[in-house]
Amino acid sequence: MKYRTWALVGLGWALVGCGEAGARGGSEEESLAPRGLAACSYTVTTNTYDGPDYWGTLVFKNTGASAMTSPTISFGVPSGVTCDYDEPGWTHTQTGTTCVYSRTSGLTVAPNASYTFYYSTNSNASWTASNVTITDPGCGGTTPEPVPGLTVNQKKVAEALTSIWENDTPTLDYAYSENIDDGRGYTNGRAGFCTGTGDAIQVVQCYVNLRSAGNGNLLAKYMPGLTTINNRFLSTGQSQASTAELDVVGNWVADWAASYNNTTTRADFKACQDQVSDALYYAPAMAEARKWGLATALSRMALYDAYINHGESGAKSMIRAANTAVGNSGQVAPVVGYNGITETAWLQKFLEKRRDVLAADSTWIDAIDRVAAYEKLRRLGNWDLSSAVRNDVRARDCWSTQYPISGYTVRNINPDGTWSTPGTYTFACQ
Known part of the structure; x- marks a missing residue:
């Protein structure tokens, strides 16, 4: 079950990454205006x-x-x-x-x-x-504060949980490629990089810098077509559905998959996906967490998933809404500690705001159970992710509304990032 993602941050190109158009809700703060460089390439x-x-x-x-x-x-x-x-x-x-x-x-x-x-x-x-x-x-980057984001194992857990929402498995799917007919071209890889929104081109450009066509890079031949699509995206500010410029060159889906499945090229291709994902989603999410005083792994993980799912603009809009909901309408940073605001109170409101964003869209309400997993962890107090994480929870288990059931396969993710599929489980929010 593939769920789409989108983003609004850039790394060399401005972009509106893949996915969840309905989650934007059309607000002014979440406009599709392309953004400039946000981190080093x-x-x-x-x-x-x-x-x-x-x-x-x-x-x-x-x-x-x-x-x-x-x-x-x-x-x-x-x-x-x-x-x-x-x-x-x-x-x-x-x-x-x-x-x-x-x-x-x-x-x-x-x-x-x-x-x-x-x-x-x-x-x-x-x-x-x-x-x-x-x-x-x-x-365009800024010097990072000497404050850690997630530990190595915490990040493994966070990415495994997000991968369940993206590909119904905790294993990151670097070889994935499909046109899911969402108006953004081909959706690809571990974070749903799209050919029509300016982020897939960054993965391919990184890959070209590491490996030439003569050295086995099957995607290098698509750079002219990707550039044409990206220029059209930049000039209009609109996601590009057309893949014609790629289809005339070759079989994009097969070549993307082969780039990872070939053991000779896998390391380079994987490294580029990891690098672009970190720059577009992880690093900005951790910077935002530090800004608002979110010190726990759980809060940071929840924010990281929101960046992948909703993009920078969408995540920041929900942060502002959560701040207001806990009594910080002036957006004073850090929010934790301001007028006695606790991290658990803030995270509760943030997840509720994110739930409402997903529920407001007729298409993407089907993905609403992903928010419930973080709410369950909050209620259990698994702040440092030192206990196993299991997505045996639905939005309807946490809140009274009878939300649709998303249908994610239940997995058990251990604190070191390893995982298994439990034989039995009971849906509950605590």
């Missing part, structure tokens, strides 16, 4: 930590149109590991398992250029840095 080509040498290496390529002038690098390390060395020109801070390195002097990384960053820690075990994020004033 880059590809991490090397990510290693050599335990015996206490030495980490990150190599990233600037795939954007503008030069980076003073990049900030943020990444996660295993629990108990401390970042302990600054290369010349760099300084770092650490909060929990997140290390943030900032420049003490200017550094230019030109478009299409790569930069090698070295760091050290107190760990003699080998591992890979997680959640690598690069921001820079030159590409």
